[in-house]
Amino acid sequence: MRMRRVVGWLGLAAHLAVGFWYAASGLVVPGWALAGLLVVWAVLLVRRRPALVPLAPLSAVLVWLAVVSAGGAWLGWTA
Template sequence: MKRPLWQWVLGWVGFVALLATAIFYAASGLLAPGWAVALLLIIWLALLVVAIWLLRTQRPLYVMVLPLVAALTWFGVLTAGENLLGWTG
């Protein structure tokens, strides 16, 4: 089934927004220890793989959710690390 053009455009907008979240994951070393930054980058790469998979399997609208998932995951991990593990910036 062929998707309308607007769905593809929104899918690619979501993909670009996901790419924009990479800077936050990469800059996490200012607050988190190295092992946590590595774990965060692995999570981000997994989200990138899911985004590519969704675009290739004709489900572009689902990609719009991934930047929100990425932002909430990043914020949640850093907040939990700060409160529970004593990470300080």
């Protein structure tokens, strides 16, 4: 039980750290894409099962990489 709680808190801390990259991506992506990314980040933050909390930051990083890479390749987003 204690280990679940520790894993949950570590997952939350990692997700908050990923939030920094989401917010900082406003330097690269247009406003509408930043708003969408922040909504996705917030949705990933809301998890009801503590066992799934560590998957949230991993999912967030994969979504962020996919969106920013695709925007750079297909839409010409640059810093």
